[in-house]
Structures are given as C-alpha cells and as structure tokens.
Amino acid sequence: MTRVLLLGATGFIGRHVRAALEATPGVTGLVCPRRTELDLLTAEEAQLGTVLGRHEPNVVVNCTGRLDGTRAELMTVHAMVTARLLDAIAARAPHTRLVRLGSAGEYGPVGHGTRIKEGSKTRPVGAYGVSHLAATHLVRAAKDGGADAVSLRVFNPIGAGAQGNSVLVRAAERISHALHTGDDAVTMGPLGSWRDLVDARDVARAVVAAAIVPSLPAAVVNVGRGHAVRTRDAVMALADLAGYRGRIVESGDAPARSQGVDWTCADPALARDTLAWAPSHSLEEALSAIWADVQSRAAVTA
Secondary structure, three states: OEEEEEEOOOOHHHHHHHHHHHOOOOEEEEEOOOOOOOOOOOOOHHHHHHHHHHHOOOEEEEOOOOOOOOHHHHHHHHHHHHHHHHHHHHHHOOOOEEEEEEEHHHOOOOOOOOOEOOOOOOOOOOHHHHHHHHHHHHHHHHHHOOOOEEEEEEOEEEOOOOOOOOHHHHHHHHHHHHHHHOOOEEEEOOOOOEEOEEEHHHHHHHHHHHHHOOOOOOOEEEEOOOOOEEHHHHHHHHHHHHOOOOEEEEOOOOOHHHOOOOEOOEOOHHHHHHHOOOOOOOHHHHHHHHHHHHHHHHHHHO
C-alpha cells in the first residue's frame, strides 16, 4: 500500500497525476498541500521535514515547476527545490521515494531522426533546460548514494488544462477566435520544429507507475511517445478538428527555451522495461482534449 505526498497538484500535469493516483487501488493515502500550506520556494529543510513527519508518505511526487523566468527563478524552482526535498527526505524519511518531473529540454539539440536515450549527451540551450538538468544531476547523485529517487524526463506534454504558453493551446485559442470573427488567417510563431507530443494523461500514468513500482533501477527515465510530429502538422490537425479552413501564418521567433532545438523524440524503451508503461492516448485524442478544454473555458468567459 502506498501513501503519496503530491506537490503541485493544481498545475497542468499535477491535476492529471492527482486524478490518476485517486483512481489507483494501491494508493491508500493522498495528500495534496496547497502553496498556502507549503510553499516550496521558501520552505526550508526543517519545514519539509515536519510535513514528511506529519503525513509519513511512502512517496513524494513533485509536479511543480515553471516554463520561463529568470535564471535564478528557474534554478530555484527546479534545482533548489529538488535539493531541499532530497535533504529533507534523507534526514526525516530515508525510505521515502522521490519522483520528480524533468524535461526533454535537458537534452538540447540532437540530430534529426534521433530517438533520444537516457544516456544521450545533455546540452541544454537555455536556463530552463539547465535548471532541470541540475535537478536531475542531484537526483542521480542521491540515487548513487542510496536514495530512492527518479527524474522522469517528460517530453512535450499536451492535453486539457494546459495554458497559453503551450503552442497548441495558443493555436486552439486563436482558431476559436477566428471561427467566431470570421478571420481567414491565424498567425502563430515558427512551426517547423518536430516534437514528441505526449498526452498529459499518459504522463500521469507514468508518474503513478514510478510511484508504485517495487524498485526503480534507473535515476532517469524518458516519458514520451517515441514519435515526433512537426508542430505545423499538429496545428493543422487541430484546425481540421475545429473545422477551420483559413490559413495558418508563421511569424516571429520561437520561445527562448526551444530555440535551436529542431527535433526531440524519446526512446521510451526504459519506461516500458522498468515501469511497464507505454502511451495509450493518440495525438488525435490529445488534440480533442485541448480543443474541448479551450471551448469550455471560452463558454465560461462569454
């Protein structure tokens, strides 16, 4: 039986993880403190230790993070928070497992067509990827020292609940607006990159698998579909789903965290072998979830 302390349960991925944990029979206790109860950006080891002592979880799952910010902000939310969690677990609950969400941004540029393995070179292009890689190094070092910890390198999660910093959510919002106004063109940023788009519900299933599997032999595990899609093709598929027949125009620059990275595609073999995990949702299902979510939010604000 597994008791889980879930951090970041109200975020995009965290909401899906919470739902998946609540539906897992082997999870007998689930605690999801809000930021008002436990602010990971300011909590020191002693406060974290108190929370661990109060709830006595078998597993701590950290779904907190951010996509942009200053170098200091990104290092704090990814690397420093990981360091504090590892210290608190070592001091107060040494048999507790830590599962954290990393990012494919840790790898940086790779050759087109490459399926990236966990042992591939890591050359992140910006502070976002660097901060996640620093956190992963901490997890790896802790595991080498006997800790029970894993960093799940999530590729490009999509689905219901994603916000406007996701290119597909922006596309859905702009397509929805164009349908209502009759605009014959939607303008987006560059759409030439290829991404491994994985449904957030499948990411959540991977997190649950990492939480409940009896042993974790690896410190780093990729979570992706193992299939890259050109971003423009995904946006066009979204437009078809919405019934939009206008033009998709590309303009401007790509986000700093992904500039120079034209291709990302996971090799998910390790997740299959160690977590018994494989993605179960198609790209079409994920796009449908995005479109339904955007339409639902539009109806609320109308």
